[in-house]
């Protein structure tokens with residue numbers, strides 16, 4: 741097995757993926773060993789925390805985009821795979837239910853188009869952009885009114901308890 745001497749730490753290590761990072765772009769191992777590369781990255785992160793945050797955000801966005809592209813291309817496969825997993829993996833099932841719940845709550849809070857569309861369909865109403873916009877206004881008004889009622893009720897309770 742060939743060995744290579746790391747110019748940073750001076751250690752000789754076997755030239756394998758265990759000790760050296762492989763670069764896909766150049767088709768070669770990095771010039772310094774894995775451990776030194778990790779140390780260097782950590783130093784860089786400590787020195788420039790903002791840069792790390794930016795890169796993290798960029799990567800997350802990129803991954804999100806890629807995942808969505810894949811999903812749109814393989815929708816049926818993805819749905820089947822998730823269904824199978826919920827049947828065989830109880831931990832995954834629980835996690836997936838939680839995710840669904842959270843997503844539904846978010847849609848409800850944000851009054852997204854798909855949320856209102858579903859609501860109109862269930863009520864047997866026609867689904868057009870105008871009606872969606874009207875329904876959104878109606879729900880917003882209704883929610884504000886409820887908040888106000890709730891607020892008034894709390895105030896009443898407060899004054900009742902101070903009078904007693």
Ligand SMILES: [Zn+2]
Pocket residue numbers: 746747748749750751772773774775776777
């Ligand atoms: Zn080294």
